[in-house]
Amino acid sequence: MAETATGPAIDPRHFRDVLGCYPTGVCVVTSELEGARHGFVVGSFSSISLVPPIVGFFPDKASTSWPRIAGTGRFCVNVLGDGQRELCQRFASRIEDKFDGLVHSYTPGGLPLIDGAVAWIECRIASVSEIGDHLLVVGMVEALDRHDDGLPLLFFRGGYHSLRCLDEPS
Ligand SMILES: Cc1cc2nc3c(=O)[nH]c(=O)nc-3n(C[C@H](O)[C@H](O)[C@H](O)COP(=O)(O)O)c2cc1C
Numbered sequence: 001m002a003e004t005a006t007g008p009a010i011d012p013r014h015f016r017d018v019l020g021c022y023p024t025g026v027c028v029v030t031s032e033l034e035g036a037r038h039g040f041v042v043g044s045f046s047s048i049s050l051v052p053p054i055v056g057f058f059p060d061k062a063s064t065s066w067p068r069i070a071g072t073g074r075f076c077v078n079v080l081g082d083g084q085r086e087l088c089q090r091f092a093s094r095i096e097d098k099f100d101g102l103v104h105s106y107t108p109g110g111l112p113l114i115d116g117a118v119a120w121i122e123c124r125i126a127s128v129s130e131i132g133d134h135l136l137v138v139g140m141v142e143a144l145d146r147h148d149d150g151l152p153l154l155f156f157r158g159g160y161h162s163l164r165c166l167d168e169p170s
Contacts, residue, residue, distance in 0.1 A: 023156040028078040028091045029057065030112040031069040037099045037112050038072075040065035041092040043155050044134075045077055053141035055121055058134040064094065066135070070125065075139060076111035079119040080153040082162040087114065088153060108143050118150030 024043035031038055044058040055077065059066040069075050080088055091098050105113045107122045114120075123139030130136075154161040 020157045023154050023161070026080045026088050026153045026155050026160075027057070028080060028087070028114055028117075029059075029065075029069060030076045030078060030114070031072040031074055032110070032112050033068075033072040036068070037097075038065045038068045039078075039091050039098050039112065039114075040069075041088055042077075045079075048138065053144075054126065054138060055123060055141060056136060056138045058131070058136055061130075061133055061135060065098075066137075070128065070137075074109065074111060074122070074124050074142075075137075076107050076109075076113060077121040077123070078114040078117040079121075080114070081116050081118045081150045082153045082160075084114075084116055084153055085160050087116075088160070116150075117147070118152050119146040120144060 025045065027042050027045045028039045029042055029045075040059075040063055042057045042059065046056055048054040048056050057077070087102075090102075099112065103115055105115060107113050107120060109122050111122055121139075121141055122143040123141050125137060126140045127138045128135050151163050154163060
């Protein structure tokens with residue numbers, strides 16, 4: 001395999017195809033400052049630490065929403081439900097006002113909360129580091145909650161899916 005200065009030359013299309021076999025949930029990261037609401041879709045959300053409670057995700061350096069959210073110092077992760085595919089497409093687009101006409105509420109800390117999300121996690125930005133063409137954002141969790149009856153939207157091999165449970169629910 002050919003080598004580059006940064007490692008083996010992996011075809012980006014092949015990278016996406018292979019990594020697309022790892023299913024993810026779909027989240028909208030939101031924030032608001034002085035009435036301006038921002039949000040974008042991430043599949044890279046993850047739990048990092050239990051004590052203290054820390055989560056993270058990876059925004060593309062090309063994201064236009066992330067710098068605006070970063071400027072607020074805080075963010076809310078909204079875990080989308082399996083009926084929220086259109087909402088996902090809206091927040092994965094680059095339309096001017098992604099909240100236009102959208103009914104939503106607020107977390108206790110005043111961040112935009114997407115109605116129908118199966119869970120939400122409100123965070124303060126702890127660190128942002130550069131990794132390749134993405135950033136790693138780490139957030140300290142300040143509040144969170146879930147809706148017991150919601151099933152998450154899943155992304156797998158370039159398409160949207162819903163969950164089929166193989167166990168008794170806990
Ligand atoms: C299922 C799915 C997962 C995505 N995951 C990420 C991600 O983890 N990080 C990211 O930066 N963009 C991700 N995107 C793409 C962004 O949502 C999209 O580029 C962004 O919304 C562009 O708008 P912006 O310029 O307002 O940020 C994902 C899109 C989809 C549909």
